[in-house]
Amino acid sequence: MxxxxxxxxxxxxxxxxxxxxxxxxxxxxxxxxxxxxxxxxxxxxxxxxxxxxxxxxxxxxxxxxxxxxxxxxxxxxxxxxxxxxxLRPMPGLEEWIGRLKNSGLPFGLATSSRRKFVDQILPTTQWANDLAFVLTGDDVTHGKPNPEMYLKAADRLGVSPSQMLVLEDSGNGAKAAVSAGAVTVAVPNEHTQLHAFEDVHLVADSLADRRLWELLPSKSDVS
CATH class of the missing domain: 1.10.150.240 (Putative phosphatase; domain 2)
Structure with a gap:
């Protein structure tokens, strides 16, 4: 994979x-x-x-x-x-972003949040400029669980949805990604741990879960 x-x-x-x-x-x-x-x-x-x-x-x-x-x-x-x-980062966020950058894969944001709020949050990070794209709720007609967001994400990446890894914390979001045909990993939090995550590839414990990290290639694999 x-x-x-x-x-x-x-x-x-x-x-x-x-x-x-x-x-x-x-x-x-x-x-x-x-x-x-x-x-x-x-x-x-x-x-x-x-x-x-x-x-x-x-x-x-x-x-x-x-x-x-x-x-x-x-x-x-x-x-x-x-x-x-x-605003607080989720556990393991910076380490996960570092692992993503080391993988050599392009990565972007696909959030239901409004653009004006995303524009407030991203400047607080050290990796906003590393994002290949930013899709917000303002960029879609149909929100999650409709697959539109992730079909657009695949298009922005220039890849087939089946070649795209999606991380989601909610049942609605995971359903959207699965419906789009993406390789979907659920990372539940305390608010979503009882959600149904049908047909996902993996339910990770957190962003620090090594099973999640192992899905990413090395830069040599990508090149």
């Missing part, structure tokens, strides 16, 4: 950064203002979906009468206020 992998696509929320914790706080704020409670069950429904689709899950779940566009705007304000102060 190593010889067939020609590129890598990475999710961001819950995989590279512990933003799911921030999203949970945002959900709590929004729903407390409306006399409801944000639950893990609702968070699972929203994960991986792009802006209005995620907000639609919240509205449907609690039968809110809010306008989706207005509620999304309110959500953006709360998230933006929390983001940089609460």
């Amino acid at each position: 190593n010889m067939h992998l020609l590129g890598v696509a990475l999710d961001m929320d819950g995989l590279l950064f512990d933003t799911e914790r921030i999203y949970f706080q945002v959900g709590q704020v929004l729903l407390q203002r409306r006399g409801h409670t944000f639950t893990l069950e609702l968070q699972q429904k929203m994960m991986g979906r792009i802006g209005l689709s995620a907000i639609g899950q919240m509205i449907e779940h609690h039968r809110l009468d809010d306008d989706p566009v207005s509620l999304l705007a309110e959500s953006d304000v709360v998230y933006g206020e929390l983001l940089l102060g609460e």
Whole structure:
């Protein structure tokens, strides 16, 4: 398999950064203002979906009468206020990025997050300039679990989806990658460990899992 992998696509929320914790706080704020409670069950429904689709899950779940566009705007304000102060890398992130760079494979970001938030997060890293592409929720019509994001990622890499390794932390994201035909590895976090990860190649313990690292070729293999 190593010889067939020609590129890598990475999710961001819950995989590279512990933003799911921030999203949970945002959900709590929004729903407390409306006399409801944000639950893990609702968070699972929203994960991986792009802006209005995620907000639609919240509205449907609690039968809110809010306008989706207005509620999304309110959500953006709360998230933006929390983001940089609460942002934390996931365990093993820097080591994994180093291993990726040493592999010689091009790699990029395929996240459901809005572009404006990605543009705040990436400058805090040392590897933003190493990304071959950045796809956000603003770049697709259909969010995860639809495969559109990863079909576009393969196109940006110039490879077949079957030659692309995808890392995802959520069931919706993993389903999108599997449906696109990518070699999919699930890296669950505390919020997604009970998700179903059907047909993935591997369920890794973390970004530091050596089984994940062993999927990558060496630079000599790539050249």
